[in-house]
Amino acid sequence: xxxxxxxxxxxxxxxxxxxxxxxxxxxxxxxxxxxxxxxxxxxxxxxxxxxxxxxxxxxxxxxxxxxxxxxxxxxxxxxxxxxxxxxxxxxxxxxxxxxxxxxxxxxxxxxxxxxxxxxxxxxxxxxxxxxxxxxxxxxxxxxxxxxxxxxxxxxxxxxxxxxxxxxxxxxxxxxxxxxxxxxxxxxxxxxxxxxxxxxxxxxxxxxxxxxxxxxxxxxxxxxxxxxxxxxxxxxxxxxxxxxxxxxxxxxxxxxxxxxxxxxxxxxxxxxxxxxxxxxxxxxxxxxxxxxxxxxxxxxxxxxxxxxxxxxxxxxxxxxxxxxxxxxxxxxxxxxxxxxxxxxxxxxxxxxxxxxxxxxxxxxxxxxxxxxxxxxxxxxxxxxxxxxxxxxxxxxxxxxxxxxxxxxxxxxxxxxxxxxxxxxxxxxxxxxxxxxxxxxxxxxxxxxxxxxxxxxxxxxxxxxxxxxxxxxxxxxxxxxxxxxxxxxxx
Numbered sequence: 001x002x003x004x005x006x007x008x009x010x011x012x013x014x015x016x017x018x019x020x021x022x023x024x025x026x027x028x029x030x031x032x033x034x035x036x037x038x039x040x041x042x043x044x045x046x047x048x049x050x051x052x053x054x055x056x057x058x059x060x061x062x063x064x065x066x067x068x069x070x071x072x073x074x075x076x077x078x079x080x081x082x083x084x085x086x087x088x089x090x091x092x093x094x095x096x097x098x099x100x101x102x103x104x105x106x107x108x109x110x111x112x113x114x115x116x117x118x119x120x121x122x123x124x125x126x127x128x129x130x131x132x133x134x135x136x137x138x139x140x141x142x143x144x145x146x147x148x149x150x151x152x153x154x155x156x157x158x159x160x161x162x163x164x165x166x167x168x169x170x171x172x173x174x175x176x177x178x179x180x181x182x183x184x185x186x187x188x189x190x191x192x193x194x195x196x197x198x199x200x201x202x203x204x205x206x207x208x209x210x211x212x213x214x215x216x217x218x219x220x221x222x223x224x225x226x227x228x229x230x231x232x233x234x235x236x237x238x239x240x241x242x243x244x245x246x247x248x249x250x251x252x253x254x255x256x257x258x259x260x261x262x263x264x265x266x267x268x269x270x271x272x273x274x275x276x277x278x279x280x281x282x283x284x285x286x287x288x289x290x291x292x293x294x295x296x297x298x299x300x301x302x303x304x305x306x307x308x309x310x311x312x313x314x315x316x317x318x319x320x321x322x323x324x325x326x327x328x329x330x331x332x333x334x335x336x337x338x339x340x341x342x343x344x345x346x347x348x349x350x351x352x353x354x355x356x357x358x359x360x361x362x363x364x365x366x367x368x369x370x371x372x373x374x375x376x377x378x379x380x381x382x383x384x385x386x387x388x389x390x391x392x393x394x395x396x397x398x399x400x401x402x403x404x405x406x407x408x409x410x411x412x413x414x415x416x417x418x419x420x421x422x423x424x425x426x427x428x429x430x431x432x433x434x435x436x437x438x439x440x441x442x443x444x445x446x447x448x449x450x451x452x453x454x455x456x457x458x459x460x461x462x463x464x465x466x467x468x469x470x471x472x473x474x475x476x477x478x479x480x481x482x483x484x485x486x487x488x489x
Contacts, residue, residue, distance in 0.1 A: 005065070005095040006188065011129050012122070014188045016208065019199040023213045025192055037442045039115070042300035046115040047099065049161060049301055050147060054102070056083030065095055076101075076108075076139060091136040094185055098130055100147075107140030111167075115300045117151040117309065119168045122208040128174045132181035143171040149300055149309045157305025164301065164309065201225055202240055203233050222246035224267050228410030229260045259400065266404045272420065278402035279482050285393065287324040288357040291479075292317060293471040294367055295440045295464065304340035306377060314370050315341040315444055318468035319352050320476050332469060336461055338448035346374045350384045357391065362414050362475055364394035395475055403482070418474050421481040425474060432463025440467060 014021035051058065057075045059068050068088035075081045084101040100111040112127045127144050134141060150166040191197060201221050205211050218225070224247040226236040235255060244250060247267045255261045266273050295316040300309050307313060316334045333348045335341035349371075353359060361367045368389045375382040400412045405420035415436070418425060427435050434440050446452060447460040 005090060006093050006185070008094075008096045008126065008129055011094060011185070011188070012126060014191075015125055015184065017199060017204045017211065018188070018191050019197045019217070020211050020213060021188060022192060022196055023216065026196075027216075038298075038438060038445070041442070041445055042115045045299070045301045046149065047113055050099065050113045050165065051085050054083045056085050056100075057081050058085045059088055059097075061086070061088070061097075065090065068097075087134075089130075089133050089137045089139070091133045092185065093189060094129070094133050096130045096133045098134065104142040107142040108134075109143050109145065110134065110141055111145045111147050113147045115149060117149045119146045119148060119170065120208065124170060124173045125177060127170060128177045129181055131174055132178050135178070143169065144174045146170050151309045153302075154308055155302035155305060161301065200240060200245065201227055203227075203237060224248060224406070224409070226250065229255075229257075229263060230410050230412075231257070232260050232410075235260065262404050263410055267406050270406055272405040273403065274482070274485050275402035278398050279485060281398060282479055282482055285358045285360075286356070287322075288354070289322045290353050290357060290359045291320040291322070291472045291475045292353070292359050292361050292367065293319075293468055293475070294370055295437065295444070295468055296370065297441050297444050304342075307340075311373070312366075312370060313340075313342060314345050314374070316440075316464060316468055317345065317349055317352075318465075318472045320469075320472045321352075322476065330469065330472075332465060334461060334464055334468075336444065336447040336457055336464075342374060342377055346378055346381050346385060349388070350381065353388055353391075355387075358393040359388060359391045360393045360395055360475060360479070362394075362471075363396045364392050368392055395479065398482075399478075414471065414474055414478070417478060422474070422477040425470075425477050427467075427470060430463075430466055430470065432466055433460070434463040434467040436467075440464060 010021055010024055013024050059071050059075065061068050065088060068086075069090055072084065072087045072089065075084045075087070082103045085099065087098040087101045089096055089098070098110055099113040102109045102111065110127065110131060112123065112130065114123060116123075123146055127146065131141060131144055146168045147165050148168070150164060153161075153164045155161070155164075201214075201217050205214055205217070205227065211217075222245045226239045226245060226247055227233070228247065229236055232255075235257075239245070239250060239254070247264055250264050255264060262273060294314045296312040296314045298310040298312045299307075302309060302311070304313065315336070316332075318332045319330070321329045321331065331352045333345060333352075335344055371385050371389050375385040378385075396412060396414075399417055403417070403421075404412075405417075407420050408416040415427060418427075434443050443460045443464055447457050447464075452460075
């Protein structure tokens with residue numbers, strides 16, 4: 001039985017996977033991963049900004065959904081109100097809040113505001129749910145629109161965000177599936193009154209959104225699900241259609257990708273694989289060696305002049321420097337003033353990295369892209385910055401091509417490789433609030449917020465510095481482990 005009501009997010013969960021909806025309603029204790037908080041931060045900033053372009057009535061939820069519904073009815077009945085923000089409706093068990101309702105000649109126009117940069121397939125049923133509920137409540141709609149981010153917009157730092165949003169008329173697409181909503185609702189209600197649906201893990205676990213309950217479902221699934229195959233969702237789907245759920249049961253010859261075949265072979269053998277060429281490549285690197293990592297923030301609503309939506313603005317770097325004589329040093333940069341950090345970031349990076357020696361990163365496309373963007377932003381630093389890019393060495397490519405351990409579960413992320421090669425070094429020892437890149441972004445956002453006092457900023461600064469330093473130390477230890485690797489590790 002549904003307690004209270006089904007929210008739009010619940011309904012969308014059910015469309016993605018009925019098991020996800022069931023767990024969201026009945027088993028909140030099984031919640032594992034959750035959506036990155038930056039998604040909510042960006043969504044809130046986009047939503048707030050979208051309400052500044054037209055005068056309208058904002059429906060508050062401070063006094064609960066029933067009062068919000070009554071306030072919405074009053075606003076609709078008031079002919080002086082032409083725009084309603086967060087209009088609230090409930091039909092049967094389903095409760096929704098509409099981002100923008102704008103009065104038309106014969107009814108209302110519904111606009112759903114998204115922080116994405118395009119209209120996506122999942123947005124259509126999202127709006128269809130709202131349209132169905134609103135119409136069943138007796139309110140006539142003339143059309144439905146999606147408002148999203150124009151990622152070509154360049155902010156000039158003047159508080160003017162005209163041009164940040166784009167719109168798409170999705171009335172025809174929505175009207176084609178509105179009738180399906182009633183049937184889906186009845187299906188969900190019956191399902192929620194029964195036992196947990198038995199649904200195998202598959203592509204729906206990550207599309208259109210990464211499910212919060214993946215860890216829970218893994219507990220009852222195979223030890224090495226075929227979904228771990230790198231870039232292998234099509235292969236995984238074919239295997240599951242044939243009743244094959246575990247990587248160890250994949251028939252020989254089925255896989256064509258060399259990387260996928262290596263995952264299968266190592267998983268079956270239970271023994272890690274290292275191509276000796278990896279050790280040879282690393283030993284040939286010159287000196288000094290700079291192990292470098294960046295932390296960045298991508299705001300949907302740009303905060304600084306000459307930045308675009310979701311542009312990854314670097315605010316922190318860490319660098320472990322190792323010389324041939326075993327002398328080492330660590331340098332770092334972090335700006336939590338709230339000012340544009342890019343210029344000081346770039347200047348300090350140039351000063352740190354000198355003129356020679358490999359700059360070792362984990363996934364070169366990220367750091368090199370940020371450096372190119374800095375070179376474009378600061379032409380006077382361009383030559384020195386691009387010279388750094390010419391020295392970048394990608395440790396990730398070495399790992400992907402030459403190393404795999406069964407515990408990595410199809411991932412070569414640094415947090416998957418580190419426990420396999422260097423189990424004594426772990427991110428779990430970090431005592432602050434930052435344990436991954438997503439948490440680093442949220443921590444940075446909190447630090448630059450206007451209500452963050454000095455004590456809070458200092459605590460966040462310590463956590464960010466500790467985390468980023470561990471990222472570069474992890475690269476050092478991974479490289480050392482490959483240098484000294486013994487088969488059967």
